[in-house]
Amino acid sequence: MKKSVLFGALAALGLLVGGTSAQAQVTTISNGATYRLTHYGVVADASATAFGVPAGSPLCLDVDRNLTTAGALLGQWGENANDGQQFVFESQTDGSYKLRHKGTVQYVQTVGLSKAVNTRIEQNVLVTTNDDAQRWFITDPNSNGRYKFTLKNSANAQGISQVLEVGFASAAPGAQVNLFDDNGFEPAQRWTLTRTALATKNAAGEVLWLQAYPNPAGRGQALRLRVEAQRPGAAAIEVIDALGRPVYRQNTSLVTGGNPIDLNNASLASGLYLVRMTQGDFVQQTRFVQE
Structure with missing residues (x-):
């Protein structure tokens, strides 16, 4: 667990929310809509209760400390109202999506644009050429609302693609998110999507x-x-x-x-x-x- 993620959460304590009254569970993905990604089947352990994440809290894809700078790493953290847990899904002509940190110009990608197993996930500026590392194919393999995020053209020599994963299906707030071989293990490689129906303020605080x-x-x-x-x-x-x-x-x-x-x-x-x-x-x- 990275201390930067833990201590970054202190700034968000006043924004923690317990409900999702302004949200709706997703059955179809809409271009330009804003979504929260929640780690499927795993809730927070007690390791971050001192930092405002009670045991049993939902765990969401999270930009470290809600930073708006290029290179900020992504992990998982207890659900809150920060824009760092909200991503605008922008559809591409090949059927993939780019995920933009709401209110910023930063996109979810692999560190160094790598497609190698265990590569960490970060945010960075838009890439317009050779941009596979920012393109994610989003599928619901079992039609059960548990979504898989597959990096474009990431198949290894054995033909196995790389997907967005929380390592070892960790229940720790602050656990890193990375690429890993698509193995169908839902507690590590599946996400539920919640659409934000009412916008929070973007990072610039603009209406x-x-x-x-x-x-x-x-x-x-x-x-x-x-x-x-x-x-x-x-x-x-x-x-x-x-x-x-x-x-x-x-x-x-x-x-x-x-x-x-x-x-x-x-x-x-x-x-x-x-x-x-x-x-x-x-x-x-x-x-x-x-x-």
Whole structure:
């Protein structure tokens, strides 16, 4: 058990929650929705009661100390309301998903982009090429709500893929999460998913949070927005050039939580742009470069 994970939990004591009234168990996965991953079939032992995790608590995939920095490791910790236990699922064209730490620009990946057995899991910035180490195939092998997360193209010489695992099905809060051979052992390699129906504040503390990617956007590269909203409803998007002229407008409808949005940037000349989103009285904006 890592002390950094234990002591990081002290900052979250005021955020510990005992119920999931704002959540619903998952039967299908929705692109852009926010989920909590709970270690299936295992609850906390008594080793972290002094740090605010009572024995018997659910154990969830957790970013160490809710850090927003690249390289922060992931482990398991008692369920709480931190964004460090909430991940936005972003679907990819191959059927896999990228998992983004809510309210940040950090994605769940293997350390060093490795596919080797026992590799630790961390968060890091978005990778757009050779990004298998950020792509997870999410399946429910027995149709029982116990999900397996398989790393893309991770099969070893014996043809066995690598999956997200809590080593030895540990019940210790702070136990590390890593890759391991897919062996079907559910208490170590299965997760239940709970969708967060009502958003908590993102790491920036904003009601409306916005990011454009890739940034810069290469010629011919599609531009997308990541939007996190704490309330649903209509919103307007406006792209403004360096001279302050509006060059593109788009209306959209936001759901509570994560919203991946495609922008039509094919007609944009090279340069610096401001993208502004307005939802009622709330305005958020960010800059991006079109190459």
